[in-house]
Amino acid sequence: MRALTCFRSRIGEHTVPELPEVETTRRGLMPHLLGKTLRHIVVRNPRLRWPVPEDLGKRMSGQPVTGLERRGKYLLLGLPKGTVMLHLGMSGSLSLVDSKIPPGKHDHIDMVLDSGLNLRFNDPRRFGAVLWVEGDPAEHALLRHLGPEPLGEEFDGDYLYHISRKRKQAVKSFLMDSQVVVGVGNIYANEALFMGGIRPGSQAGRISRPRYGLLAQAVIKVLESAIEQGGTTLRDFVGGDGRPGYFKQSLQVYGRGGLPCLNCGAALKEIRLSNRSTVYCVQCQR
């Protein structure tokens, strides 16, 4: 069995898994998981955002994987008797490794498949989560109040316009609220607001319907092109073909505070908004 490393984290070039990264991981893992049976589970370090259930192995083992879905940034590993709900937090990653490869420092969980591959959950900062859910995962407390998928039917300018009325918070905070729309993290919120020409600190309730139309289109565009290119954190993965990530090169504002705007040349301004790094162009974003 060749050491098929589908996604393997590389230390030192850390970026946060956002929706495109989670979706890329899902698509990459899918063909190696579907229909395979979980032989055994090793919980090496149960300390994550919430403790990994002690009986996770007992719940999971012996069952075939029937699905791998995504809700926001949560991955849902479907089994006949329940669902394993995973979140990568800020530093989590899933890799497929040969089951003989010994675990590293932050490898919390191994899920060994009957194919000989091992689905390994690694998370240095432990903001991630691995939980066992019985019944409909959509009804789970962590999922039931989530807003629509940004790439789904429900999400558009009219939707944003309607639910933003009378809201005084900054539009960037509004956009990053998972009850408004899921999966828009700090990086892509910055990028989408730049693309939509909207200043991050503007009150959400004071933005017009047409401008929300532009913003919704920008969110969709930014996420779709990131998924297309394999997600920002592809540079953190050594894919099956060893191709490094490159999407970071196409980030227009995030991480570019003080540098010239790629549209007009003015120095990009960097502020803190909801305690998150916020970069925008004072010329292009009003």
Add this chain to the structure above:
DNA sequence: ACGAAGCCCTGCAAGC
């Protein structure tokens, strides 16, 4: 009810 702040955690970079 809404919105802001707090907190969890480790790796890395900068400063001394």
Add this chain to the structure above:
DNA sequence: TGCTTGCAGGGCTTCG
């Protein structure tokens, strides 16, 4: 060189 300090951030939780 080796310490200390600050920063990064998703998102649940608590506070105002």
